[in-house]
Amino acid sequence: MDELPIPNRKLIEFNPGLAGKSTSILSSRGCPFQCRFCTFSIVMGRKWRPRSVKNVVEEIELLKDQKYKDIAFIDDNFTLNKKRTFRLCAEIKRNQLDNLRYVGDCRVENATFDMLRALVTAHFIQMVFGIESGTQRILDYYNKGITLAQIKQAVKNANKTRLEIIYGSFVLGAPSETLSEVRDTIKFANKLSITIPIFQILYANPISPIYRELVEKGQYIPQKDDWKKVFKIPDISPTSIPTKVLMRLLEEGVNQIVxxxxxxxxxxxxxxxxxxxxxxxxxxxxxxxxxxxxxxxxxxx
Ligand code: SF4
Incomplete structure (x- = not known):
């Protein structure tokens, strides 16, 4: 990975916005997990390939010279290797790059207090947790490999570190998800002490396991131009709660939350x-x- 050149951001015109210039950075590729709704591990590969910490820090130094203020790590699985995350945070501090602001994401079972504290110390102001559902049955269906207890613990740890913004992302509309499970997820999101919950309808493209599952079960007949589409699963799954109903539930839920x-x-x-x-x-x-x-x-x- 270190052999790949650092992107030449000077080729792109940036609108700095109110809070300064921002950009994204990719410090690793791939993800060994196989969440049923996700295609990252299919497209980017299941083998996690990190860049060296030294190489990542060199890019951040360049970004600092180019007057960037905010950097979002958009890896498929940024914090998979905790030791590397600790090293990266330490190097950000040691090289006085902690006056930039960073954003990243983390699987909840990996979100220990110590690692989140290291990230906050390196000036990560925002972390995103892929929470997905407030019911264990749907988490298991998604093959997410996490528990509700781990979600609560991760959010608790994040709050203890005084992380500025905690995003929690949720996905609604799994083929067998019931109305009461959707309501439970919205209630769960409401009770969690996260700054911003992001709700999405379950999307999938033809290489995703969910799409293939619907085709194999004969619940969806593939069309020849499917390859260029991304589907809302409730629109193609006869057993999902219809998108309209989900949207209404979401509106009610967001009103409760906000x-x-x-x-x-x-x-x-x-x-x-x-x-x-x-x-x-x-x-x-x-x-x-x-x-x-x-x-x-x-x-x-
Ligand atoms: S959702 Fe995240 S953890 Fe799951 S496969 Fe995709 S990238 Fe990996």
């Missing part, structure tokens, strides 16, 4: 962090500048 109490709680939590305060201040300044510009234009047409 209750006033929760918004106020997160607002106070957010104000503790420089990142949010910087963003809010930058936004106010930008608005004021716009007003000054428009007054200026008015005065000197």
């Amino acid at each position: 209750s006033k109490r929760r918004v106020i709680h997160h607002l106070f939590k957010a104000l503790k962090y420089k990142y949010y305060v910087d963003t809010i201040v930058a936004s106010i300044i930008k608005r004021k500048l716009k007003r000054v510009e428009s007054i200026g234009q008015h005065q000197f047409p």
Whole structure:
């Protein structure tokens, strides 16, 4: 992996936005797991191939020189090897690269307090957990290889490290998922102390195990141009809850989650962090500048 060249980001025009320039980085490829809805391990391979920590740090140094502020690790399975994650965090600190902000993701069974603390110390401000479901039966169906207890523990650990933003992603619409299981997942998300829950309808393309399973069971007849499509599973599975119903449940669920109490709680939590305060201040300044510009234009047409 180290032999691959570092991407030349100068070829791309970036819009720095309010909080500065941001980009993504790939520090490894592949994932040994085989979650039923995911094609990463099929497309990128089940063998996990990391770049060396030294090589990754060299790229981050380059990004710092190019004035990037936010870096998102978009590996298939970024923290698979805990020892490497610890080493990467230590090298980020040692090379004084912890004044950049980082984003990453982590499987919940790997999200120990010590590893999350190392990530926070290296200035990871945001981690995404693939939680997927609030019921063990559906987690097992997805072949996710995690338990509800591990999810709760990961979120607890993340909160203890004072990680700024905890995303939890959920997938709804498995072929045998019942209405009460969907409701249980929404309730579960609501009870977890995560900053932002992301709900998605279950999608799959023709190389995914779920699509193949539907075809093998005779529940979906493949069409010749399927290869260029991505399907919402509820649209092609006769046993799934229809997308419309899921969307309605989601709307209700999101309304519950985004209750006033929760918004106020997160607002106070957010104000503790420089990142949010910087963003809010930058936004106010930008608005004021716009007003000054428009007054200026008015005065000197
Ligand atoms: S969902 Fe994550 S852990 Fe599961 S196969 Fe895909 S990349 Fe691997």
